[in-house]
Every structure is written in structure tokens, then in C-alpha cells.
Amino acid sequence: MHSAVSNSGALTAAVMLAALVAAGPSRAATVDLEREVSELKGKIAEARAQLAKTRTEQEQDRTAYAAYSQQFSGQQGRQRTENDSLRQELRSYRQRADSLGRQVQSLRARQNEFDLRQKTFAGQLVAACDSLLALCGRLPPGSVQAQQNALQFLRGELAGGAVETVEAIERLWHIHLEVDQSAGALDIYTGPAPVEFLQGQTDFVRLGYCYLAAVDEKGAAGLWVPSADSAGGRWERLDEPAVQALRNAVNVRRGNAVPQIIQLPVRHPLLADTISLEAGR
Numbered sequence: 001m002h003s004a005v006s007n008s009g010a011l012t013a014a015v016m017l018a019a020l021v022a023a024g025p026s027r028a029a030t031v032d033l034e035r036e037v038s039e040l041k042g043k044i045a046e047a048r049a050q051l052a053k054t055r056t057e058q059e060q061d062r063t064a065y066a067a068y069s070q071q072f073s074g075q076q077g078r079q080r081t082e083n084d085s086l087r088q089e090l091r092s093y094r095q096r097a098d099s100l101g102r103q104v105q106s107l108r109a110r111q112n113e114f115d116l117r118q119k120t121f122a123g124q125l126v127a128a129c130d131s132l133l134a135l136c137g138r139l140p141p142g143s144v145q146a147q148q149n150a151l152q153f154l155r156g157e158l159a160g161g162a163v164e165t166v167e168a169i170e171r172l173w174h175i176h177l178e179v180d181q182s183a184g185a186l187d188i189y190t191g192p193a194p195v196e197f198l199q200g201q202t203d204f205v206r207l208g209y210c211y212l213a214a215v216d217e218k219g220a221a222g223l224w225v226p227s228a229d230s231a232g233g234r235w236e237r238l239d240e241p242a243v244q245a246l247r248n249a250v251n252v253r254r255g256n257a258v259p260q261i262i263q264l265p266v267r268h269p270l271l272a273d274t275i276s277l278e279a280g281r
Contacts, residue, residue, distance in 0.1 A: 121165050122158050128172060129155040136179070137232065140212030140224045141194065142204075144182065147175050183208045188253040195222050195235040203250045211266065213238070215246040223265060238265055 129151050136144045136151070154171050157163040163171075187206045193199055198216045205213045214235075215221040221243040226233035238246070242265040249264065251257040 118165055122161070122168070125165065125168050125172060126155055126158050129158065132172075132176065132179070138226060139209040140206065140226070140233075142191070143206055143209055143212060144179055147179050150175050186253070188250055197235075197237055198222055203246075205246055205249050205264070207264075211264070213242075213246050213264065215243055215250065219243055221246050241265075 133148060133151050133155070136148045150171070154163070154168060154175070158168055185206075185208060187204075189204050189206075190201050191204060193202045193216060194214060198214055198220050199218060200216055202214045202216045205211070205215075212224040213221065219240075221238040222235040223238050223242070224233055225236050245262050245264055248257060248260070249262050252259055252262070
């Protein structure tokens with residue numbers, strides 16, 4: 001029995017050993033599978049965690065994008081409003097520019113018209129200077145020399161556009177007054193001899209612009225006789241009675257003789273042969 005038991009035990013052990021031997025490879029595969037499953041579960045968990053993180057990030061991106069979109073939309077609205085305002089201001093500026101352009105054109109037209117009138121008037125002033133110069137040219141020499149010089153200078157400035165017409169009018173009027181005021185003046189003065197038959201310092205007797213005579217210290221005298229039909233004239237020698245009359249006029253005028261009426265010689269083509277002068281006045 002013992003032998004049977006021993007055999008039975010041996011048999012059981014053999015069966016168990018066989019079972020263990022038979023089960024050995026299957027258990028190892030199960031362990032590997034469990035490890036793979038565990039690793040797979042870990043990866044799945046990591047993937048789920050990554051997915052959750054991604055979803056969270058997506059949600060944050062959606063929130064940020066919504067805020068950005070709202071901000072951008074507001075900026076666009078403000079930009080449109082500002083653009084509309086700028087367009088309106090631009091239209092206003094263009095309208096003002098057009099208005100100013102029309103005003104400038106109008107002012108240019110008026111300036112051109114004014115310049116033309118100024119030029120025309122300057123030409124008339126030049127003609128007035130020429131007329132007055134022609135008149136002065138018929139007067140005795142030296143009687144209006146300063147006024148002639150002033151007229152010639154003014155005429156040159158007018159012709160060259162170097163003087164305003166307002167100033168030119170004032171200067172021309174002043175010259176005209178000087179010429180007019182001297183027309184009836186009695187003037188006796190000393191100067192160099194104007195002609196060869198007179199010598200040294202000469203005393204001149206001038207009655208306005210119609211009479212000019214000269215007498216020197218040696219007893220010679222001359223009379224300026226204007227031309228009848230043109231400007232200018234000539235000096236003519238006077239005889240002894242005329243020389244004495246001129247000397248008396250000079251002495252009376254200078255206070256060296258009592259006032260008296262003196263007959264001065266005249267050889268003017270439009271006047272008589274003599275003219276009376278109350279030399280004391």
C-alpha cells in the first residue's frame with residue numbers, strides 16, 4: 001500500500017510537474033500581456049491627459065480669440081469712424097482749397113488789372129515829365145536846372161519801374177509847384193559867365209522864366225533871347241544903356257541904391273522891346 005501510495009504520490013507529483021511544465025509557457029505569456037496592457041493603459045492615460053490639456057488649451061485659445069475678435073472689431077469700428085471723420089475733413093479741406101483757389105485767381109486777375117493800370121498811369125506820368133521838360137527847355141538857361149534834373153531822374157525811374165506811381169505823383173507835383181512858384185519871382189544872383197563876351201563872375205537878373213540878363217564887372221552885358229519856334233535860344237550882347245540899366249537893377253536889389261523904376265532891355269520874339277522893373281521890390 002505504501003508502495004501504492006508512493007506510486008500514487010509519485011504519479012501525482014509527476015502529473016503536477018507535467019502540469020507545471022505544460023503551464024509554464026502560458027503563464028509567461030500572460031505576464032507579458034499584462035505588462036503590455038499596463039503599458040497601454042499608461043499610454044492611454046497619458047493620451048487622455050494630453051487630450052484634456054489640448055482641450056483646455058483649445059478652450060483658452062477660443063476665449064483669447066473671442067476677446068481678440070471683439071477687440072479687433074472694436075478697433076475696426078473706431079478706425080472706420082476715424083476714417084469717416086478724416087474723409088469728411090478732407091472734403092472740407094478740398095472745398096476750402098477750391099474756394100481759396102478761386103479767391104487767388106480773382107486776386108491775380110485784379111492784380112494783373114492793377115498792374116496794367118499802374119503801367120498805363122506810369123506811361124502818362126512819363127508823358128507829363130516829357131511835357132514839363134519840353135517847357136523847361138524853352139526857359140532861360142539855369143532858371144530851372146534843379147527842376148530839370150529832378151524831372152529827368154523821375155522820368156528814368158518811371159520808365160524803369162523803380163518808383164511807385166503814388167510817390168511819382170507827389171514828386172511830380174512838387175516839381176511842378178517849384179516851377180510855378182518861380183515863374184513870377186525876381187531873382188538877382190552871381191555866377192560864372194555864361195558866354196564868351198562876358199568875363200569872370202557875372203551878375204544875373206532873372207524875371208520869372210521870361211527874362212534873363214547878365215552883366216560882368218568890366219561893363220559887358222548879355223541878354224538871353226529864346227527861339228521863337230523851338231527850344232533853346234542864344235545870348236546877345238547889349239549896348240551901354242542896357243548895361244547901365246542892368247547894373248542899376250543889381251544895385252537897387254542889393255540895397256546899394258534907392259528904389260526906382262528901371263527900363264530893362266527886352267528882345268523876346270513875343271514881347272515888346274523894353275520892360276519896366278521896379279527894382280526895389
